[in-house]
Amino acid sequence: MTAQAYFKALQSFSWNSAMKLIWSPASPYARKVRVVAHERGLTARMEETIVDVFSDPADLIAVNPLGKVPALICEDGAMLYDSPVICAYLDAHPAATGPTLIPTSGAARWNVLKAEALADGTMDLALGLTLERRKPEHEKSPTTTSRWRGQLTRSVEAMAREIAVLPRQMTLGHLAIACALAYLDFRHPDLAWRQGRASLANWYADAERRAAMTATTPR
Ligand SMILES: N[C@@H](CCC(=O)N[C@@H](CS)C(=O)NCC(=O)O)C(=O)O
Numbered sequence: 001m002t003a004q005a006y007f008k009a010l011q012s013f014s015w016n017s018a019m020k021l022i023w024s025p026a027s028p029y030a031r032k033v034r035v036v037a038h039e040r041g042l043t044a045r046m047e048e049t050i051v052d053v054f055s056d057p058a059d060l061i062a063v064n065p066l067g068k069v070p071a072l073i074c075e076d077g078a079m080l081y082d083s084p085v086i087c088a089y090l091d092a093h094p095a096a097t098g099p100t101l102i103p104t105s106g107a108a109r110w111n112v113l114k115a116e117a118l119a120d121g122t123m124d125l126a127l128g129l130t131l132e133r134r135k136p137e138h139e140k141s142p143t144t145t146s147r148w149r150g151q152l153t154r155s156v157e158a159m160a161r162e163i164a165v166l167p168r169q170m171t172l173g174h175l176a177i178a179c180a181l182a183y184l185d186f187r188h189p190d191l192a193w194r195q196g197r198a199s200l201a202n203w204y205a206d207a208e209r210r211a212a213m214t215a216t217t218p219r
Helices: 003-011 028-039 084-090 106-134 142-167 172-187 198-205
Strands: 019-022 048-049 071-073
Touching: 019 028, 019 172, 028 048, 028 084, 028 172, 071 084, 084 106, 084 172, 106 142, 106 172, 142 172, 142 198
Parallel strands: 019 048
Antiparallel strands: 019 071
């Protein structure tokens, strides 16, 4: 991207004091960020720009050279990616009103960040499977697909264990896991992740009813 194209792309944003989130409706990572913005009471301070990520839009690439969503322009013009960084930024935001979602120290902090990493890794696998499914037959790899499905099964099993060690109050770890499970329902209902996992299914049934989750359901 030339410097000229870069500045032209940035000019497409309205430069006021609001944060600007660049996202795509089907992205589970973007949903996690939007859920965190809801939980922290920050949605009124956040303008949203929807992009078609696979068309490599210039306004996204100017903010995130990786060309992935979500990406955030902060109030002071700083540009942030990827979703864990944006969630940490929103959690530390001085104007936030909702309870904080990332404990500041101790085992609770590491358990929450690990649960987020597990959820993000699950999203990576599930997204990979979605993209693999869309490939022409001759480009598909049955070996890769079968390995990813095995990794996904292990990840869902680990989620059930991780939820048991997370703090009692709602955290980023819980929300990230809820977004990952929602994405499995959305793209891979055939994986039937609830089968034989009643306690995780019951936990998720409550989590998906939270206002932040219902407000961000992909349509
Ligand atoms: N680690 C990143 C992953 C973001 C990501 O992979 N987003 C997908 C959309 S769901 C994307 O933008 N993919 C575009 C591409 O890979 O070219 C995060 O947590 O934000």
